[in-house]
Amino acid sequence: MMDFTNVMAVLPASDLGRxxxxYKDKLGLEPDPEMSDTGGVVYSVGGHRFLLYETGFAGTAKNTALTLETANLDGTMTEMRGRGVSFEEYDMPGLKTENGVAGIGTERTAWFVDSESNIIAVSERS
Incomplete structure (x- = not known):
């Protein structure tokens, strides 16, 4: 049996400083100072981590790259909008947003695009 001990999402950035x-100005996240030797910047969120690293391939994926869970989607979206984040609107078979939010099973989810064109979701489980 495999003995995995952790999981870390990885997001590409064409300009790491930007x-x-x-992530600091729009999402209020600070890099994890204990994880500074990773070849990029690591953020810790709710006991989980993601690595942001510089590459010329940033923004080429057309799928959700990362989901951030919250207990209060409406409040989180209001705060994020106040920080200048714009949420995507989708209208396709099986997925339609209203005011940026789609209901998917027992979850409500909204999507935005970060500075590197990565698609990020914010989700609330009910």
């Missing part, structure tokens, strides 16, 4: 500013 990406760090986005």
């Amino acid at each position: 990406a760090q500013a986005f």
